[in-house]
Amino acid sequence: MVEFPAIAPPDELTGQQARARHAQLTKPAGSLGRLEQVGVWLAACQGHCPPRPLARPRVVVFAGDHGVARHGVSAYPPEVTGQMVSNFLAGGAAVNVLASVAGATVRVVDLAVDSPAEVAQALPAQVTRYKVRRSSGRIDIEDALSQDEVEAAVAAGRAIADEEVDSGADLLIAGDMGIGNTTPAAVLVAALTGAEPVAVVGRGTGIDDAGWMRKAAAIRDALRRARPVVREPLALLRTAGGADLAGMAGFLAQAAVRRTPVLLDGVVVGAAALVAEELAPGARAWWLAGHRSVEPAHTLTLEHLGLEPLLDLGMGLGEGSGAVTALPLVLMAGRVLAEMATFADAGVSETPAAESGAGEPAAAEPNAGESGTGGPGADGPGSAEGGSEPGAAEPSAAESSAGEPAAGEPAASEPAAGESGAALPGAAEPRDRVAPDPTGPAEQVSG
Numbered sequence: 001m002v003e004f005p006a007i008a009p010p011d012e013l014t015g016q017q018a019r020a021r022h023a024q025l026t027k028p029a030g031s032l033g034r035l036e037q038v039g040v041w042l043a044a045c046q047g048h049c050p051p052r053p054l055a056r057p058r059v060v061v062f063a064g065d066h067g068v069a070r071h072g073v074s075a076y077p078p079e080v081t082g083q084m085v086s087n088f089l090a091g092g093a094a095v096n097v098l099a100s101v102a103g104a105t106v107r108v109v110d111l112a113v114d115s116p117a118e119v120a121q122a123l124p125a126q127v128t129r130y131k132v133r134r135s136s137g138r139i140d141i142e143d144a145l146s147q148d149e150v151e152a153a154v155a156a157g158r159a160i161a162d163e164e165v166d167s168g169a170d171l172l173i174a175g176d177m178g179i180g181n182t183t184p185a186a187v188l189v190a191a192l193t194g195a196e197p198v199a200v201v202g203r204g205t206g207i208d209d210a211g212w213m214r215k216a217a218a219i220r221d222a223l224r225r226a227r228p229v230v231r232e233p234l235a236l237l238r239t240a241g242g243a244d245l246a247g248m249a250g251f252l253a254q255a256a257v258r259r260t261p262v263l264l265d266g267v268v269v270g271a272a273a274l275v276a277e278e279l280a281p282g283a284r285a286w287w288l289a290g291h292r293s294v295e296p297a298h299t300l301t302l303e304h305l306g307l308e309p310l311l312d313l314g315m316g317l318g319e320g321s322g323a324v325t326a327l328p329l330v331l332m333a334g335r336v337l338a339e340m341a342t343f344a345d346a347g348v349s350e351t352p353a354a355e356s357g358a359g360e361p362a363a364a365e366p367n368a369g370e371s372g373t374g375g376p377g378a379d380g381p382g383s384a385e386g387g388s389e390p391g392a393a394e395p396s397a398a399e400s401s402a403g404e405p406a407a408g409e410p411a412a413s414e415p416a417a418g419e420s421g422a423a424l425p426g427a428a429e430p431r432d433r434v435a436p437d438p439t440g441p442a443e444q445v446s447g
Helices: 014-026 034-047 067-071 079-090 096-103 115-122 149-166 182-193 211-228 233-240 242-256 267-279 296-305 323-338 397-403
Strands: 057-064 105-112 171-177 262-264 287-289
Touching: 014 034, 014 182, 014 323, 014 397, 034 233, 034 323, 057 079, 057 149, 057 242, 057 323, 067 211, 079 105, 079 171, 096 105, 096 323, 096 397, 105 171, 115 287, 149 171, 149 233, 149 242, 149 287, 149 323, 171 242, 171 267, 171 323, 182 233, 182 267, 182 296, 233 242, 233 267, 242 262, 242 267, 242 296, 262 323, 287 296
Parallel strands: 057 105, 057 171, 171 262, 262 287
Antiparallel strands: none
Protein backbone atom coordinates (compact mmCIF):
# COMPACT_ATOMS: atom_id res chain seq x y z
CA MET A 1 0.00 0.00 0.00
CA VAL A 2 1.40 3.40 -1.02
CA GLU A 3 0.33 6.46 0.94
CA PHE A 4 1.61 10.02 1.03
CA PRO A 5 1.08 12.46 3.90
CA ALA A 6 -1.13 15.50 3.45
CA ILE A 7 0.59 18.10 1.30
CA ALA A 8 1.02 21.55 2.86
CA PRO A 9 0.99 24.39 0.31
CA PRO A 10 3.84 26.87 -0.16
CA ASP A 11 3.85 29.53 2.55
CA GLU A 12 1.19 32.14 1.79
CA LEU A 13 2.54 34.70 4.28
CA THR A 14 5.92 34.61 2.57
CA GLY A 15 4.15 35.00 -0.76
CA GLN A 16 2.42 38.12 0.55
CA GLN A 17 5.76 39.50 1.75
CA ALA A 18 7.26 38.83 -1.68
CA ARG A 19 4.43 40.68 -3.42
CA ALA A 20 4.84 43.60 -1.03
CA ARG A 21 8.58 43.67 -1.71
CA HIS A 22 7.96 43.72 -5.47
CA ALA A 23 5.82 46.82 -4.94
CA GLN A 24 8.84 48.59 -3.40
CA LEU A 25 11.37 47.74 -6.12
CA THR A 26 12.50 50.42 -8.59
CA LYS A 27 10.04 49.63 -11.36
CA PRO A 28 6.36 50.14 -12.07
CA ALA A 29 4.28 47.50 -10.33
CA GLY A 30 3.82 44.41 -12.47
CA SER A 31 6.17 45.62 -15.20
CA LEU A 32 8.22 42.39 -15.13
CA GLY A 33 5.11 40.31 -15.73
CA ARG A 34 5.41 36.62 -14.97
CA LEU A 35 8.97 37.01 -13.69
CA GLU A 36 7.43 38.73 -10.68
CA GLN A 37 4.91 35.93 -10.21
CA VAL A 38 7.58 33.24 -10.48
CA GLY A 39 9.68 35.04 -7.87
CA VAL A 40 6.71 35.11 -5.51
CA TRP A 41 6.15 31.38 -6.05
CA LEU A 42 9.81 30.61 -5.41
CA ALA A 43 9.85 32.68 -2.22
CA ALA A 44 6.68 30.97 -0.99
CA CYS A 45 8.18 27.53 -1.73
CA GLN A 46 11.31 28.40 0.21
CA GLY A 47 9.38 30.13 3.01
CA HIS A 48 11.91 32.93 2.76
CA CYS A 49 11.63 36.48 1.37
CA PRO A 50 13.57 37.46 -0.58
CA PRO A 51 14.21 33.97 -1.97
CA ARG A 52 17.64 32.46 -1.56
CA PRO A 53 19.61 31.95 -4.79
CA LEU A 54 19.15 28.44 -6.18
CA ALA A 55 22.45 26.67 -5.51
CA ARG A 56 21.83 23.10 -6.69
CA PRO A 57 19.13 22.57 -9.32
CA ARG A 58 19.05 18.86 -10.13
CA VAL A 59 17.73 16.93 -13.12
CA VAL A 60 16.84 13.25 -12.71
CA VAL A 61 16.16 11.36 -15.93
CA PHE A 62 13.97 8.28 -15.48
CA ALA A 63 14.73 5.66 -18.15
CA GLY A 64 12.57 2.70 -19.08
CA ASP A 65 11.38 0.69 -22.06
CA HIS A 66 7.81 -0.24 -22.99
CA GLY A 67 6.54 -3.41 -24.63
CA VAL A 68 4.31 -1.46 -26.98
CA ALA A 69 7.39 0.14 -28.58
CA ARG A 70 8.11 -3.09 -30.49
CA HIS A 71 4.84 -2.74 -32.40
CA GLY A 72 5.41 0.25 -34.61
CA VAL A 73 4.42 3.18 -32.38
CA SER A 74 7.84 4.87 -32.55
CA ALA A 75 10.25 5.89 -35.28
CA TYR A 76 13.17 4.41 -33.31
CA PRO A 77 13.90 0.88 -32.06
CA PRO A 78 13.78 0.16 -28.30
CA GLU A 79 17.55 -0.40 -28.23
CA VAL A 80 18.00 3.36 -28.38
CA THR A 81 16.86 3.72 -24.75
CA GLY A 82 19.87 1.84 -23.39
CA GLN A 83 22.19 3.61 -25.79
CA MET A 84 20.91 6.98 -24.61
CA VAL A 85 21.53 6.04 -20.99
CA SER A 86 25.20 5.71 -21.89
CA ASN A 87 25.00 9.03 -23.74
CA PHE A 88 23.61 10.76 -20.63
CA LEU A 89 26.44 9.33 -18.55
CA ALA A 90 28.97 10.59 -21.10
CA GLY A 91 27.44 14.08 -21.06
CA GLY A 92 26.48 13.99 -24.73
CA ALA A 93 22.70 14.38 -24.62
CA ALA A 94 20.79 17.62 -25.18
CA VAL A 95 19.79 17.83 -21.53
CA ASN A 96 23.44 17.57 -20.48
CA VAL A 97 24.37 20.56 -22.61
CA LEU A 98 21.35 22.63 -21.58
CA ALA A 99 21.89 21.81 -17.91
CA SER A 100 25.53 22.86 -18.06
CA VAL A 101 24.47 26.26 -19.40
CA ALA A 102 21.68 26.66 -16.82
CA GLY A 103 23.81 25.60 -13.86
CA ALA A 104 22.10 22.26 -13.17
CA THR A 105 23.49 18.75 -12.86
CA VAL A 106 22.05 15.57 -14.37
CA ARG A 107 21.46 12.10 -12.94
CA VAL A 108 20.01 9.16 -14.88
CA VAL A 109 18.29 6.15 -13.30
CA ASP A 110 17.37 2.88 -15.03
CA LEU A 111 14.00 1.62 -13.81
CA ALA A 112 13.03 -0.58 -16.76
CA VAL A 113 15.53 -0.37 -19.62
CA ASP A 114 15.45 -3.54 -21.72
CA SER A 115 19.21 -4.09 -21.69
CA PRO A 116 20.95 -7.45 -21.32
CA ALA A 117 22.22 -8.26 -17.84
CA GLU A 118 25.85 -7.81 -18.81
CA VAL A 119 25.14 -4.29 -20.08
CA ALA A 120 23.23 -3.31 -16.96
CA GLN A 121 25.99 -4.70 -14.74
CA ALA A 122 28.54 -2.46 -16.45
CA LEU A 123 26.60 0.68 -15.50
CA PRO A 124 27.30 2.58 -12.24
CA ALA A 125 25.36 1.30 -9.24
CA GLN A 126 23.65 4.67 -8.84
CA VAL A 127 22.03 4.14 -12.23
CA THR A 128 20.69 0.61 -11.70
CA ARG A 129 20.11 0.52 -7.94
CA TYR A 130 16.34 0.90 -8.28
CA LYS A 131 15.75 -1.15 -11.42
CA VAL A 132 12.32 -2.80 -11.30
CA ARG A 133 12.35 -4.98 -14.42
CA ARG A 134 13.44 -5.17 -18.06
CA SER A 135 10.80 -3.26 -20.04
CA SER A 136 7.25 -2.66 -18.93
CA GLY A 137 4.46 -4.79 -20.42
CA ARG A 138 2.61 -4.17 -23.67
CA ILE A 139 -0.23 -2.06 -22.32
CA ASP A 140 -2.67 -2.58 -25.18
CA ILE A 141 -3.01 -6.29 -24.30
CA GLU A 142 -1.50 -6.71 -20.81
CA ASP A 143 -0.66 -4.83 -17.64
CA ALA A 144 2.49 -2.74 -17.62
CA LEU A 145 3.53 -3.97 -14.17
CA SER A 146 2.55 -6.32 -11.37
CA GLN A 147 1.26 -4.89 -8.11
CA ASP A 148 4.61 -5.48 -6.40
CA GLU A 149 6.43 -3.83 -9.28
CA VAL A 150 4.30 -0.70 -9.34
CA GLU A 151 4.73 -0.26 -5.60
CA ALA A 152 8.49 -0.76 -5.96
CA ALA A 153 8.66 1.82 -8.75
CA VAL A 154 6.75 4.47 -6.79
CA ALA A 155 8.91 3.75 -3.75
CA ALA A 156 12.00 4.15 -5.92
CA GLY A 157 10.85 7.58 -7.06
CA ARG A 158 10.21 8.64 -3.47
CA ALA A 159 13.64 7.41 -2.38
CA ILE A 160 15.36 9.21 -5.25
CA ALA A 161 13.63 12.48 -4.34
CA ASP A 162 14.71 12.05 -0.73
CA GLU A 163 18.30 11.35 -1.80
CA GLU A 164 18.45 14.47 -3.92
CA VAL A 165 16.88 16.79 -1.34
CA ASP A 166 19.07 15.35 1.42
CA SER A 167 22.10 16.00 -0.80
CA GLY A 168 21.20 19.67 -1.11
CA ALA A 169 19.03 19.91 -4.23
CA ASP A 170 16.89 23.05 -3.95
CA LEU A 171 14.94 22.64 -7.19
CA LEU A 172 14.13 19.39 -8.97
CA ILE A 173 13.44 18.54 -12.60
CA ALA A 174 12.22 15.13 -13.75
CA GLY A 175 13.24 14.01 -17.22
CA ASP A 176 12.29 10.95 -19.24
CA MET A 177 14.00 8.56 -21.63
CA GLY A 178 12.18 5.66 -23.20
CA ILE A 179 11.37 4.78 -26.78
CA GLY A 180 7.58 4.59 -27.09
CA ASN A 181 6.94 6.28 -23.74
CA THR A 182 4.56 8.88 -25.19
CA THR A 183 2.09 6.04 -25.82
CA PRO A 184 1.50 5.13 -22.14
CA ALA A 185 1.73 8.83 -21.29
CA ALA A 186 -1.11 9.57 -23.70
CA VAL A 187 -3.20 6.77 -22.17
CA LEU A 188 -2.75 8.19 -18.67
CA VAL A 189 -3.65 11.69 -19.86
CA ALA A 190 -6.77 10.48 -21.67
CA ALA A 191 -7.86 8.40 -18.69
CA LEU A 192 -7.48 11.23 -16.19
CA THR A 193 -8.85 14.07 -18.33
CA GLY A 194 -11.64 12.18 -20.07
CA ALA A 195 -10.23 12.88 -23.53
CA GLU A 196 -10.80 10.56 -26.47
CA PRO A 197 -7.85 8.64 -27.96
CA VAL A 198 -7.50 10.74 -31.11
CA ALA A 199 -7.22 13.90 -29.00
CA VAL A 200 -4.04 12.72 -27.28
CA VAL A 201 -2.15 10.98 -30.08
CA GLY A 202 0.98 12.86 -31.12
CA ARG A 203 3.84 12.16 -33.48
CA GLY A 204 6.30 11.35 -30.70
CA THR A 205 9.72 10.77 -32.27
CA GLY A 206 8.40 11.67 -35.72
CA ILE A 207 6.24 8.75 -36.83
CA ASP A 208 4.56 8.73 -40.24
CA ASP A 209 0.83 8.43 -40.83
CA ALA A 210 0.86 4.62 -40.68
CA GLY A 211 2.75 4.77 -37.39
CA TRP A 212 0.29 7.35 -36.08
CA MET A 213 -2.59 4.98 -36.81
CA ARG A 214 -0.85 2.09 -35.04
CA LYS A 215 -0.16 4.34 -32.08
CA ALA A 216 -3.77 5.56 -31.97
CA ALA A 217 -5.04 1.97 -32.02
CA ALA A 218 -2.68 1.00 -29.18
CA ILE A 219 -3.82 3.98 -27.11
CA ARG A 220 -7.48 3.14 -27.80
CA ASP A 221 -7.05 -0.47 -26.66
CA ALA A 222 -4.96 0.45 -23.61
CA LEU A 223 -7.49 3.11 -22.63
CA ARG A 224 -10.27 0.51 -22.63
CA ARG A 225 -8.23 -1.46 -20.10
CA ALA A 226 -7.40 1.64 -18.06
CA ARG A 227 -10.84 3.21 -17.67
CA PRO A 228 -12.17 0.73 -15.08
CA VAL A 229 -9.34 1.70 -12.68
CA VAL A 230 -9.16 5.42 -13.43
CA ARG A 231 -9.97 6.35 -9.82
CA GLU A 232 -7.20 4.17 -8.42
CA PRO A 233 -3.85 5.82 -9.23
CA LEU A 234 -1.68 2.82 -8.38
CA ALA A 235 -3.88 0.47 -10.35
CA LEU A 236 -3.81 2.92 -13.26
CA LEU A 237 0.00 2.95 -13.27
CA ARG A 238 0.04 -0.83 -13.02
CA THR A 239 -2.39 -1.24 -15.90
CA ALA A 240 -1.35 1.44 -18.37
CA GLY A 241 1.81 3.14 -17.11
CA GLY A 242 5.24 1.67 -16.62
CA ALA A 243 8.07 1.60 -14.11
CA ASP A 244 9.55 4.88 -15.35
CA LEU A 245 6.19 6.70 -15.17
CA ALA A 246 5.44 5.24 -11.73
CA GLY A 247 8.88 6.28 -10.53
CA MET A 248 8.36 9.82 -11.78
CA ALA A 249 4.96 10.00 -10.08
CA GLY A 250 6.51 9.00 -6.77
CA PHE A 251 9.36 11.47 -7.31
CA LEU A 252 7.04 14.42 -8.02
CA ALA A 253 4.74 13.65 -5.09
CA GLN A 254 7.65 13.24 -2.68
CA ALA A 255 9.19 16.53 -3.80
CA ALA A 256 6.01 18.22 -2.59
CA VAL A 257 6.19 16.30 0.67
CA ARG A 258 9.74 17.61 1.08
CA ARG A 259 8.62 21.16 0.23
CA THR A 260 10.95 21.35 -2.76
CA PRO A 261 9.96 23.26 -5.92
CA VAL A 262 9.80 21.37 -9.21
CA LEU A 263 10.00 22.49 -12.84
CA LEU A 264 7.88 20.18 -14.97
CA ASP A 265 8.95 19.09 -18.45
CA GLY A 266 6.77 17.80 -21.28
CA VAL A 267 4.05 15.23 -21.90
CA VAL A 268 5.63 12.16 -20.28
CA VAL A 269 6.54 14.00 -17.08
CA GLY A 270 3.17 15.75 -17.25
CA ALA A 271 1.35 12.41 -17.38
CA ALA A 272 3.28 11.28 -14.32
CA ALA A 273 2.36 14.58 -12.64
CA LEU A 274 -1.35 13.93 -13.22
CA VAL A 275 -1.02 10.64 -11.37
CA ALA A 276 1.16 12.22 -8.66
CA GLU A 277 -1.57 14.75 -7.98
CA GLU A 278 -3.95 11.84 -7.48
CA LEU A 279 -1.52 10.12 -5.11
CA ALA A 280 -0.79 13.32 -3.15
CA PRO A 281 -3.55 15.93 -3.65
CA GLY A 282 -2.16 19.45 -3.55
CA ALA A 283 1.28 18.48 -4.84
CA ARG A 284 0.79 20.63 -7.94
CA ALA A 285 1.20 23.81 -5.87
CA TRP A 286 4.90 22.93 -5.74
CA TRP A 287 5.25 22.59 -9.51
CA LEU A 288 5.85 25.13 -12.23
CA ALA A 289 5.37 24.21 -15.88
CA GLY A 290 8.63 24.86 -17.68
CA HIS A 291 7.25 24.67 -21.21
CA ARG A 292 4.47 23.46 -23.48
CA SER A 293 5.34 20.40 -25.57
CA VAL A 294 4.21 19.95 -29.16
CA GLU A 295 2.42 16.76 -28.07
CA PRO A 296 -1.36 17.45 -27.97
CA ALA A 297 -1.78 15.54 -24.72
CA HIS A 298 0.48 18.01 -22.95
CA THR A 299 -1.87 20.95 -23.44
CA LEU A 300 -4.67 18.85 -21.93
CA THR A 301 -2.37 18.01 -19.03
CA LEU A 302 -1.50 21.63 -18.31
CA GLU A 303 -5.15 22.66 -18.45
CA HIS A 304 -6.12 19.87 -16.07
CA LEU A 305 -3.42 20.84 -13.58
CA GLY A 306 -4.15 24.56 -13.93
CA LEU A 307 -0.57 25.38 -14.91
CA GLU A 308 0.57 27.99 -17.43
CA PRO A 309 3.91 27.16 -19.08
CA LEU A 310 6.80 29.60 -19.02
CA LEU A 311 7.91 28.76 -22.56
CA ASP A 312 6.31 27.57 -25.79
CA LEU A 313 9.20 26.92 -28.19
CA GLY A 314 7.83 23.99 -30.16
CA MET A 315 9.98 21.53 -28.20
CA GLY A 316 9.14 17.85 -27.86
CA LEU A 317 12.38 16.06 -27.00
CA GLY A 318 11.75 15.05 -23.42
CA GLU A 319 14.77 14.29 -21.20
CA GLY A 320 13.82 17.31 -19.05
CA SER A 321 15.10 19.58 -21.82
CA GLY A 322 12.15 21.98 -21.89
CA ALA A 323 12.20 22.45 -18.12
CA VAL A 324 15.95 23.03 -18.10
CA THR A 325 15.55 25.62 -20.86
CA ALA A 326 13.13 27.50 -18.59
CA LEU A 327 15.38 27.24 -15.53
CA PRO A 328 17.28 30.50 -16.18
CA LEU A 329 13.97 32.38 -16.00
CA VAL A 330 13.38 30.99 -12.51
CA LEU A 331 16.90 31.95 -11.49
CA MET A 332 16.32 35.48 -12.81
CA ALA A 333 12.97 35.75 -11.05
CA GLY A 334 14.53 34.92 -7.71
CA ARG A 335 17.47 37.25 -8.13
CA VAL A 336 15.29 40.17 -9.23
CA LEU A 337 13.30 39.90 -6.03
CA ALA A 338 16.45 39.53 -3.92
CA GLU A 339 18.87 41.96 -5.56
CA MET A 340 16.93 44.85 -7.09
CA ALA A 341 17.07 48.09 -5.14
CA THR A 342 13.97 49.45 -3.47
CA PHE A 343 12.80 52.99 -4.08
CA ALA A 344 14.06 53.92 -0.62
CA ASP A 345 17.46 52.28 -1.13
CA ALA A 346 18.01 54.01 -4.46
CA GLY A 347 16.59 57.39 -3.46
CA VAL A 348 14.01 57.18 -6.24
CA SER A 349 10.52 58.60 -5.75
CA GLU A 350 7.94 55.85 -5.90
CA THR A 351 4.94 58.19 -6.26
CA PRO A 352 3.76 58.81 -9.84
CA ALA A 353 3.56 62.44 -10.83
CA ALA A 354 -0.24 62.54 -11.01
CA GLU A 355 -0.55 61.19 -7.48
CA SER A 356 1.97 63.56 -5.93
CA GLY A 357 -0.03 66.61 -7.09
CA ALA A 358 -3.34 65.56 -5.56
CA GLY A 359 -5.17 68.49 -3.95
CA GLU A 360 -2.76 71.12 -5.35
CA PRO A 361 -3.55 73.65 -8.06
CA ALA A 362 -3.22 72.12 -11.50
CA ALA A 363 0.07 73.04 -13.18
CA ALA A 364 0.72 73.30 -16.86
CA GLU A 365 0.66 69.89 -18.50
CA PRO A 366 4.21 68.65 -19.17
CA ASN A 367 5.36 67.91 -22.66
CA ALA A 368 5.24 64.30 -23.84
CA GLY A 369 7.98 62.25 -22.18
CA GLU A 370 8.68 64.81 -19.37
CA SER A 371 8.50 63.66 -15.78
CA GLY A 372 6.28 65.15 -13.13
CA THR A 373 7.35 66.04 -9.59
CA GLY A 374 10.52 64.08 -9.19
CA GLY A 375 9.12 60.61 -9.98
CA PRO A 376 10.71 58.40 -12.62
CA GLY A 377 10.38 60.26 -15.91
CA ALA A 378 11.28 59.38 -19.46
CA ASP A 379 14.60 58.04 -18.27
CA GLY A 380 13.11 56.25 -15.26
CA PRO A 381 12.55 52.50 -14.90
CA GLY A 382 9.91 51.10 -17.23
CA SER A 383 9.10 54.51 -18.73
CA ALA A 384 8.81 53.20 -22.25
CA GLU A 385 6.09 50.74 -21.31
CA GLY A 386 4.61 52.21 -18.17
CA GLY A 387 4.30 55.93 -19.02
CA SER A 388 1.06 57.67 -19.97
CA GLU A 389 0.35 58.55 -23.57
CA PRO A 390 0.76 62.15 -24.70
CA GLY A 391 -2.49 64.03 -24.65
CA ALA A 392 -4.17 61.73 -22.13
CA ALA A 393 -6.65 63.45 -19.83
CA GLU A 394 -5.39 64.53 -16.41
CA PRO A 395 -6.88 62.40 -13.60
CA SER A 396 -9.23 64.11 -11.20
CA ALA A 397 -8.24 64.71 -7.62
CA ALA A 398 -10.62 61.96 -6.56
CA GLU A 399 -8.95 59.55 -8.91
CA SER A 400 -5.44 60.46 -7.86
CA SER A 401 -6.05 61.04 -4.16
CA ALA A 402 -3.93 58.98 -1.77
CA GLY A 403 -2.63 56.80 -4.57
CA GLU A 404 -5.95 55.02 -5.03
CA PRO A 405 -6.70 53.46 -8.43
CA ALA A 406 -9.39 54.59 -10.77
CA ALA A 407 -12.68 52.74 -10.48
CA GLY A 408 -12.52 49.22 -11.87
CA GLU A 409 -8.72 49.05 -11.86
CA PRO A 410 -6.75 46.92 -9.39
CA ALA A 411 -4.35 48.57 -6.98
CA ALA A 412 -0.78 48.50 -8.27
CA SER A 413 0.51 46.61 -5.27
CA GLU A 414 -2.20 43.96 -5.38
CA PRO A 415 -1.56 40.60 -7.03
CA ALA A 416 -3.24 39.64 -10.25
CA ALA A 417 -6.45 37.69 -9.99
CA GLY A 418 -5.91 34.25 -8.62
CA GLU A 419 -2.40 35.01 -7.35
CA SER A 420 -1.25 33.30 -4.19
CA GLY A 421 1.94 31.91 -2.71
CA ALA A 422 0.78 28.43 -3.60
CA ALA A 423 0.13 28.79 -7.32
CA LEU A 424 1.04 31.06 -10.16
CA PRO A 425 -1.38 33.89 -10.88
CA GLY A 426 -2.92 33.84 -14.30
CA ALA A 427 -2.70 30.07 -14.54
CA ALA A 428 -5.61 28.22 -16.02
CA GLU A 429 -8.27 27.25 -13.54
CA PRO A 430 -7.54 23.63 -12.52
CA ARG A 431 -10.17 21.06 -13.34
CA ASP A 432 -11.42 18.32 -11.09
CA ARG A 433 -8.58 15.91 -10.45
CA VAL A 434 -10.20 12.86 -12.04
CA ALA A 435 -12.53 13.05 -14.98
CA PRO A 436 -15.85 11.24 -14.66
CA ASP A 437 -15.85 7.73 -16.12
CA PRO A 438 -16.75 8.01 -19.81
CA THR A 439 -19.73 6.03 -20.98
CA GLY A 440 -19.76 3.71 -23.92
CA PRO A 441 -16.86 2.07 -25.70
CA ALA A 442 -13.68 3.95 -26.58
CA GLU A 443 -13.66 5.75 -29.90
CA GLN A 444 -12.61 3.60 -32.82
CA VAL A 445 -9.70 4.88 -34.85
CA SER A 446 -10.31 4.69 -38.55
CA GLY A 447 -7.85 4.77 -41.38
